Amino acid sequence: MPEYNWPEAEKRSRIGNRKTRLDGPVKVTGKAEYTYDVKLYGMLYAKMLTCPHAHAKIVSIDISQAEAMEGVKAIRMIQEPGAEIQWADDEIVAVAAETEDIARDALKAIKVEYEVLDHFVDDENKDAAPVVNPAQEEVTGDPDAAFANAAFVSEGFYGARVIAHACLESHGDVAVWDDDEHLTVFASTQAVSSLPGQFADGLGIPAANVRVICQHVGGGFGSKFSADRWGIECARLAKIAGRPVKLMLERDAEIHVAGGRPSSYAKIKTAADKDGNIVGWASESWGTGGPAGTGSPPVPYVWQIPNRRHQHSSIPTNIGPSRAWRAPNHPQACFLTMSALEDLAAKVGMDPLDFVLKNIALTGTRSQNYADELKIGADLIGWKHHWHPRGQAGDGPVKRGLGLALHTWGGRGHQSNCELVIHADSSVEIKLGSQDLGTGTRTVIALVVADTFGLTADDITVRIGDSRYPASGASGGSTTVGGVSSAARRASLVALEQLLGRIAPELEAKPEDLEVINSTIRVKGDHSKSLSWKEATALLGVSTITATGQHPGPGRLDDSGVAGIQMADVSVDTETGVVSINKMVAVQDCGLIIDLMTAESQVHGALIMGIAYSLAEERVMDPVTGTLLNGDMEFYKLPGIGDVGELVVHMMTGPGYDERGVIGLGEPPVVSPGAAISNAVANAIGVRVPYLPLTPDRVLEALGKGGAA
Amino acid sequence: MPKPKQPEQTSSGISRRDFFKSSTVGAVSTALVSGVHGEGSSVEVLGPGEVGIKLNVNGKTRRLRVEPRVTLLDALRSELDVTGAKKVCDRSTCGACTVLLDGKPVYACSVLAVEAQDKQIVTVEGLGTPEKMHPVQKAFVENDAQQCGFCTPGFVVACAAFLEKHPNPDIEDLKKGLGGNLCRCGTYDGIKKAVKQVAAEGGINA
Numbered sequence: 001m002p003e004y005n006w007p008e009a010e011k012r013s014r015i016g017n018r019k020t021r022l023d024g025p026v027k028v029t030g031k032a033e034y035t036y037d038v039k040l041y042g043m044l045y046a047k048m049l050t051c052p053h054a055h056a057k058i059v060s061i062d063i064s065q066a067e068a069m070e071g072v073k074a075i076r077m078i079q080e081p082g083a084e085i086q087w088a089d090d091e092i093v094a095v096a097a098e099t100e101d102i103a104r105d106a107l108k109a110i111k112v113e114y115e116v117l118d119h120f121v122d123d124e125n126k127d128a129a130p131v132v133n134p135a136q137e138e139v140t141g142d143p144d145a146a147f148a149n150a151a152f153v154s155e156g157f158y159g160a161r162v163i164a165h166a167c168l169e170s171h172g173d174v175a176v177w178d179d180d181e182h183l184t185v186f187a188s189t190q191a192v193s194s195l196p197g198q199f200a201d202g203l204g205i206p207a208a209n210v211r212v213i214c215q216h217v218g219g220g221f222g223s224k225f226s227a228d229r230w231g232i233e234c235a236r237l238a239k240i241a242g243r244p245v246k247l248m249l250e251r252d253a254e255i256h257v258a259g260g261r262p263s264s265y266a267k268i269k270t271a272a273d274k275d276g277n278i279v280g281w282a283s284e285s286w287g288t289g290g291p292a293g294t295g296s297p298p299v300p301y302v303w304q305i306p307n308r309r310h311q312h313s314s315i316p317t318n319i320g321p322s323r324a325w326r327a328p329n330h331p332q333a334c335f336l337t338m339s340a341l342e343d344l345a346a347k348v349g350m351d352p353l354d355f356v357l358k359n360i361a362l363t364g365t366r367s368q369n370y371a372d373e374l375k376i377g378a379d380l381i382g383w384k385h386h387w388h389p390r391g392q393a394g395d396g397p398v399k400r401g402l403g404l405a406l407h408t409w410g411g412r413g414h415q416s417n418c419e420l421v422i423h424a425d426s427s428v429e430i431k432l433g434s435q436d437l438g439t440g441t442r443t444v445i446a447l448v449v450a451d452t453f454g455l456t457a458d459d460i461t462v463r464i465g466d467s468r469y470p471a472s473g474a475s476g477g478s479t480t481v482g483g484v485s486s487a488a489r490r491a492s493l494v495a496l497e498q499l500l501g502r503i504a505p506e507l508e509a510k511p512e513d514l515e516v517i518n519s520t521i522r523v524k525g526d527h528s529k530s531l532s533w534k535e536a537t538a539l540l541g542v543s544t545i546t547a548t549g550q551h552p553g554p555g556r557l558d559d560s561g562v563a564g565i566q567m568a569d570v571s572v573d574t575e576t577g578v579v580s581i582n583k584m585v586a587v588q589d590c591g592l593i594i595d596l597m598t599a600e601s602q603v604h605g606a607l608i609m610g611i612a613y614s615l616a617e618e619r620v621m622d623p624v625t626g627t628l629l630n631g632d633m634e635f636y637k638l639p640g641i642g643d644v645g646e647l648v649v650h651m652m653t654g655p656g657y658d659e660r661g662v663i664g665l666g667e668p669p670v671v672s673p674g675a676a677i678s679n680a681v682a683n684a685i686g687v688r689v690p691y692l693p694l695t696p697d698r699v700l701e702a703l704g705k706g707g708a709a
Numbered sequence: 710m711p712k713p714k715q716p717e718q719t720s721s722g723i724s725r726r727d728f729f730k731s732s733t734v735g736a737v738s739t740a741l742v743s744g745v746h747g748e749g750s751s752v753e754v755l756g757p758g759e760v761g762i763k764l765n766v767n768g769k770t771r772r773l774r775v776e777p778r779v780t781l782l783d784a785l786r787s788e789l790d791v792t793g794a795k796k797v798c799d800r801s802t803c804g805a806c807t808v809l810l811d812g813k814p815v816y817a818c819s820v821l822a823v824e825a826q827d828k829q830i831v832t833v834e835g836l837g838t839p840e841k842m843h844p845v846q847k848a849f850v851e852n853d854a855q856q857c858g859f860c861t862p863g864f865v866v867a868c869a870a871f872l873e874k875h876p877n878p879d880i881e882d883l884k885k886g887l888g889g890n891l892c893r894c895g896t897y898d899g900i901k902k903a904v905k906q907v908a909a910e911g912g913i914n915a
Contacts, residue, residue: 028846037792166893608895
């Protein structure tokens with residue numbers, strides 16, 4: 001059995017370098033086929049009639065006119081009369097027709113009568129909520145005594161609004177029945193291997209009869225783990241019509257029902273002693289993720305404050321439901337915690353960088369990482385040069401400020417299985433039912449195999465995105481890179497051992513005396529004895545090498561737990577309330593990095609997504625009708641290329657990091673931007689703007705209550 | 710076969726939003742089109758049923774039948790299987806459907822297919838192939854200017870048109886000139902680097 005580990009730094013030929021992603025060329029030329037692009041012979045287009053009311057009971061549904069329309073091939077009542085609808089844009093009827101326009105016309109011909117019920121969408125207003133579900137209060141230490149004896153106490157209110165996932169490729173599927181019992185689904189998904197079971201459950205057929213394919217997915221961010229009701233309905237329409245059906249969500253539904261991040265509001269009190277040591281925390285939080293309410297954000301976040309009290313209330317509302325949004329609950333918890341602590345630092349009269357470093361032991365096991373990263377970040381953003389005490393940003397209407405935050409995440413590898421084949425023509429293929437969300441999954445798999453075999457990533461054929469390949473976990477929680485790279489490494493080591501065993505006699509050497517380098521297999525210490533990879537594999541004949549790899553498995557290849565810090569440099573126009581980002585710095589660890597290029601891209605992307613939710617994004621609900629007011633991309637705002645400022649990414653690598661093995665990276669860097677930017681704005685204008693996003697009206701409102709204007 | 714009278718201007722054609730604004734009834738007619746362009750009223754009415762049209766896509770003439778209400782984007786994607794341009798907002802906001810119409814970047818979701826006749830339509834597929842990439846495509850790959858890749862085709866086309874007009878762009882040109890495309894994964898940093906690289910390496914015709 002081979003020894004399962006990662007190569008030492010000096011023996012890595014591919015791992016840790018900057019490699020452009022393998023699917024780059026097909027993506028930039030429009031050749032990459034997404035679910036939305038799939039077109040099958042005879043395919044119908046489906047659309048869904050949704051509920052216009054935030055809370056209602058269906059009284060009657062009349063589909064007779066729509067059924068009779070030319071070009072309409074199948075209709076399904078998704079919900080029946082009597083059903084209670086809990087949010088606007090919930091699906092009522094699905095229609096499949098020859099064209100999208102005919103399907104749309106058919107929806108207009110369907111008559112649904114509703115009994116409209118009272119709704120509640122004003123989630124910040126806890127006192128007005130019809131239902132409040134309080135959780136048990138959590139107490140550690142003696143917060144009452146800590147506050148009574150504290151030299152400094154800071155109190156504040158903070159709130160992060162509900163936002164959406166807003167994937168550019170909306171949720172949806174193309175379903176085709178191969179026969180009455182066998183279904184193929186092209187799905188826009190983060191979970192290729194787990195979807196067959198979900199479709200099977202919904203349709204009453206064995207999972208073995210369902211094949212799911214997803215070669216490319218246009219964004220997921222945690223919202224695409226489920227077959228979803230519309231997926232099941234798409235398959236049912238296809239069965240009724242006897243033809244393939246494509247059902248992709250409309251943009252308003254994508255923003256309102258196909259993904260949301262719960263809101264988080266909190267009243268927070270913090271305490272420090274006369275030297276600036278943090279001694280107490282007390283918080284009362286509430287929020288919503290739609291009708292199910294939402295669990296508590298983990299506050300105080302990262303900081304193990306010795307004396308603390310926290311109580312959370314879940315508020316069910318008639319806002320559309322939530323899904324796991326990249327680093328679930330962490331961005332909200334980080335925003336609440338780091339904002340409150342920055343306000344405490346201001347109260348104490350300390351530079352928040354000094355304040356955080358002074359208290360860094362409270363961050364626990366990764367405190368040294370944070371300290372190291374804060375020093376690097378401070379240099380990169382020029383903290384000591386640009387920082388000024390809160391509100392002292394000089395004259396003139398535009399105020400500049402700095403802010404910081406820190407975060408954590410797990411990121412251990414998920415379960416993953418793969419099969420690797422070395423062919424006699426020298427080609428290598430590896431198959432696994434994983435998916436590449438744009439994170440670079442294909443590329444890291446290829447790099448791991450290439451590094452083990454002394455080849456290049458382009459020599460490796462990576463087959464993913466099909467549930468017929470060995471099952472691999474869903475891409476969520478930053479678990480993919482650890483899972484697929486560890487499984488691929490194990491399979492590669494097994495295959496290499498077999499290959500060396502087979503060709504050792506040819507080189508008159510023992511297998512353990514052979515090494516692979518630059519597409520060559522040679523005898524260690526006697527390089528005259530060698531075979532090229534092509535010559536070596538040609539010896540395999542028909543007995544090609546097949547190896548499997550699993551994760552978890554023997555050896556230490558992955559780990560869990562990262563630390564990251566971010567700093568923001570912003571300018572605030574106190575006349576217009578507009579916040580602009582001058583620069584953001586991210587310093588992040590993630591263990592052993594397989595591909596530095598796509599790793600850095602993850603962090604760049606997370607910074608930009610963070611800027612988006614800090615400055616622009618929110619679901620705006622109409623309290624009168626209970627409906628979503630900005631279910632389009634004109635008013636559900638995302639930053640453009642000119643809105644993100646200068647971004648600097650520094651990855652922590654080398655001794656102390658690499659030997660931990662591979663750790664996931666997708667989530668952690670999206671956690672800190674909200675807090676870092678909010679803190680920078682407070683530093684600039686001298687007053688806390690309590691909400692995310694920091695829209696101009698909120699900045700002006702905060703300035704109206706004090707600050708630098 | 711009824712043939713719509715083409716407006717004389719070689720502008721990007723009317724946007725669907727303008728079209729809807731001008732429209733007072735559901736029926737679709739080219740009279741509305743000529744009205745927008747201030748021409749006479751002696752034009753044939755198209756639709757509401759399917760009409761035969763010809764589109765020049767990436768140098769090839771393609772014949773198809775569409776209802777006059779069908780957008781260029783839907784015609785490309787659903788009728789002609791040219792799926793590089795993506796449907797995202799469907800309302801002239803995000804730029805994922807950007808194509809060139811007589812060399813000018815337009816949102817294909819907001820141009821009617823019937824209006825794109827007699828114009829040269831170039832999609833991302835017309836710029837290059839994985840084997841022979843356009844300089845912008847090559848620079849996107851080299852600077853990792855794509856993640857999920859769904860906004861990428863529109864961005865590539867927008868960048869090609871932008872660099873044609875601004876061979877040596879400064880950052881302010883870039884912010885304005887590429888402000889009409891949105892990315893969700895956050896690839897703007899790579900896109901900025903890609904644009905700078907193309908400019909530094911001799912532009913889009915290098």
